[in-house]
Amino acid sequence: MSRTTGDRRAEIIQAAVEVIAERGYRGASLGAVAERVGLTQQGLLHYFPTKEALLVAVLAARDQWDVASTALHGTTWPLEMLTSLVEYNATRPGIVQTFTVLAGDSVTEDHPARAYFEERYRWVREGAADMLRAEFGERLPGGLTPERAAPLLVAVMDGLQVQWLLDPAAVDMAAAFRDFVALLGGTGNT
Amino acid sequence: MSRTTGDRRAEIIQAAVEVIAERGYRGASLGAVAERVGLTQQGLLHYFPTKEALLVAVLAARDQWDVASTALHGTTWPLEMLTSLVEYNATRPGIVQTFTVLAGDSVTEDHPARAYFEERYRWVREGAADMLRAEFGERLPGGLTPERAAPLLVAVMDGLQVQWLLDPAAVDMAAAFRDFVALLGGTGNT
Numbered sequence: 001m002s003r004t005t006g007d008r009r010a011e012i013i014q015a016a017v018e019v020i021a022e023r024g025y026r027g028a029s030l031g032a033v034a035e036r037v038g039l040t041q042q043g044l045l046h047y048f049p050t051k052e053a054l055l056v057a058v059l060a061a062r063d064q065w066d067v068a069s070t071a072l073h074g075t076t077w078p079l080e081m082l083t084s085l086v087e088y089n090a091t092r093p094g095i096v097q098t099f100t101v102l103a104g105d106s107v108t109e110d111h112p113a114r115a116y117f118e119e120r121y122r123w124v125r126e127g128a129a130d131m132l133r134a135e136f137g138e139r140l141p142g143g144l145t146p147e148r149a150a151p152l153l154v155a156v157m158d159g160l161q162v163q164w165l166l167d168p169a170a171v172d173m174a175a176a177f178r179d180f181v182a183l184l185g186g187t188g189n190t
Numbered sequence: 191m192s193r194t195t196g197d198r199r200a201e202i203i204q205a206a207v208e209v210i211a212e213r214g215y216r217g218a219s220l221g222a223v224a225e226r227v228g229l230t231q232q233g234l235l236h237y238f239p240t241k242e243a244l245l246v247a248v249l250a251a252r253d254q255w256d257v258a259s260t261a262l263h264g265t266t267w268p269l270e271m272l273t274s275l276v277e278y279n280a281t282r283p284g285i286v287q288t289f290t291v292l293a294g295d296s297v298t299e300d301h302p303a304r305a306y307f308e309e310r311y312r313w314v315r316e317g318a319a320d321m322l323r324a325e326f327g328e329r330l331p332g333g334l335t336p337e338r339a340a341p342l343l344v345a346v347m348d349g350l351q352v353q354w355l356l357d358p359a360a361v362d363m364a365a366a367f368r369d370f371v372a373l374l375g376g377t378g379n380t
Binding site: 024025026097100101102103104105106107108109110114117118121122125142143144148149151152154155156157158159160162163165166167170171176179180182183184 | 214215216287290291292293294295296297298299300304307308311312315332333334338339341342344345346347348349350352353355356357360361366369370372373374
């Protein structure tokens with residue numbers, strides 16, 4: 001990929017992030033994104049052949065930013081930072097909605113986002129296990145090993161997002177996630 | 191709705207369940223379901239105007255069966271039964287896939303399945319809280335109230351389904367769910 005093509009792709013991804021933030025998943029049409037970067041829809045398809053391809057690139061970029069923006073704090077995230085990420089997600093429903101729709105769709109055979117999500121869940125579980133090990137050692141206070149707690153941690157984050165997106169007044173995503181972390185850490189809940 | 195129409199709808203839902211079990215979400219076309227009940231696709235649309243409408247009816251029927259089939263055991267489910275349900279779900283990837291796709295899609299504005307899922311999550315959280323109260327009283331061993339633990343329980347079930355559907359070799363959904371129940375119940379994990 002030439003430097004210019006890469007720049008243009010980054011610009012399109014940035015525009016897509018803005019459109020998603022303003023209008024949510026359904027409002028984020030290729031046409032709306034193309035307009036924002038001064039391309040025709042046909043021109044945009046040169047960089048991203050489908051809406052799914054563009055959205056996967058947006059989600060992959062979000063992963064990079066989220067991980068990179070905490071790189072100062074060491075090679076593994078402290079658990080505290082994950083709680084901050086959930087709080088941050090509660091302020092950006094557009095991208096959380098996009099993640100939820102695509103993750104749900106990706107479980108079908110041959111879905112264009114399937115490879116991205118398979119790989120993402122693998123490294124996210126590994127990262128979560130590393131984080132839990134750094135925090136608690138080989139055995140969490142609640143009794144689980146880091147490897148057994150990791151898929152639960154990831155599941156809680158994803159599952160709470162669905163409930164929160166559907167009914168934000170009923171589900172406080174960040175508070176519920178803190179409850180779960182306290183459960184893992186055996187620090188009790190008040 | 192006339193008795194006959196109701197029968198016909200039930201028959202179509204049953205056929206859809208079979209097609210989903212055999213071919214998964216993407217294979218469950220209206221055409222395939224119509225063929226199985228001896229209707230034209232046009233004839234099927236008389237009963238269910240869209241694929242989404244049919245699938246929501248399938249999921250609602252599953253909810254009814256799952257709840258009804260345990261009615262013998264009292265007005266609230268014991269937590270043990272929920273673990274059995276997760277084990278059972280691990281044997282029926284087609285319907286779990288259908289649930290996951292539709293639940294993910296439902297978080298967008300005006301999605302045809304949104305009302306079903308909003309309502310479903312409300313009563314599922316209430317049911318989970320009742321179950322946890324029957325099991326543990328007003329305070330779970332891990333420290334949470336039933337109302338605060340309920341959204342976590344539901345989130346773990348949903349989130350594990352996504353990871354299991356994408357990578358069944360890496361994620362043992364039933365074992366992970368039992369780990370979570372042990373965490374809630376403060377019974378430790380080995």
